Amino acid sequence: MLTALIIDDEAPSRDELKALLATEPDVHVLGECANAIEGLAAIHRLRPQVVFLDIQMPRLSGLEMVSLIDPAAMPHIVFVTAYDEHALKAFEEHATDYLLKPIDPQRLAKTLNWLRNGAHPASQAPPVSIELLRQVPCVSRNRICLMGLAEIEFVHTDLTGVQVVSAERQGTTELTLKILQERTLLARCHRQYLVNLDHIAEIELLDNGGAEILTHSGKRVPVSRRYLREMKDRLLIS
Structure with a gap:
């Protein structure tokens, strides 16, 4: 079973992703969060295997949030974004993968298969962590x-x-x-x-x-x- 957490400040985006993941019998969504601060707490509390993380959020962005995760609790990070330039940035920040909004079910399936087959989370916090x-x-x-x-x-x-x-x-x-x-x-x-x-x-x-x-x-x-x-x-x- 692959355990997941969704962090996105837009409710329709969370609902869309939950609906897609609900069709996967081996994926269990542990919860959802509407901002990065709640998401950080949920990661440390729930210890999901994968986090689907929006990049653009108010007050604390997804990229900034990743750099604050305790390395012992670091999950796979799949950034979810509506902007190609942010997707490229996500790769620079050592994300496991990224998805573009609106989410293509076939593209999500590829990501899930990669995770099932042993994709590894980043071994260290992203470069932004040195700031x-x-x-x-x-x-x-x-x-x-x-x-x-x-x-x-x-x-x-x-x-x-x-x-x-x-x-x-x-x-x-x-x-x-x-x-x-x-x-x-x-x-x-x-x-x-x-x-x-x-x-x-x-x-x-x-x-x-x-x-x-x-x-x-x-x-x-x-x-x-x-x-x-x-x-x-x-x-x-x-």
Whole structure:
């Protein structure tokens, strides 16, 4: 059985693809998402084998979304687009395949046969992944939001996921601490924490060899002994 997820901001396009996939007895559609932020969460939660992904979507494009997927959860990516130039871009970004809208059933059949016969997903995130993120996609109080890096004070993990904290709000992101450390200027200060150096008001040294950061908004962030020296070096503290 081939498990699939559909991510497209246009409901008619999702319905069309679902109807075509419903005729395939060995394809099971796990769900559908109307934007890339919901799609990112669904990929990490459902772990589909293939994602049919629209390229042009508001706020976060399909190409940008692929670069944010945890490599351990990377599915086959089949880009779905109405524009030939984007299809060419999809190949440059190491997609498994692409389909042009409106979808030709025979072309879809070829893609599915390729997937059934062992097509391999990209072994690494696409080249766009080396760019620094300017915003972090989050879910907060049943709302989807993008939090700008400049406003983020720190990020940490807890039992519910990865929490992104600013002075005024907080959200949960599907991005891992590893991806956030690689794709932003947030600094590791603890196994479970990254901090924005621009939001540090003071650092209190503790008797156990660790420290505690006080942010400009008054929040406290732990610094473990393992990362204290690195933090001091980045802040040019002797």
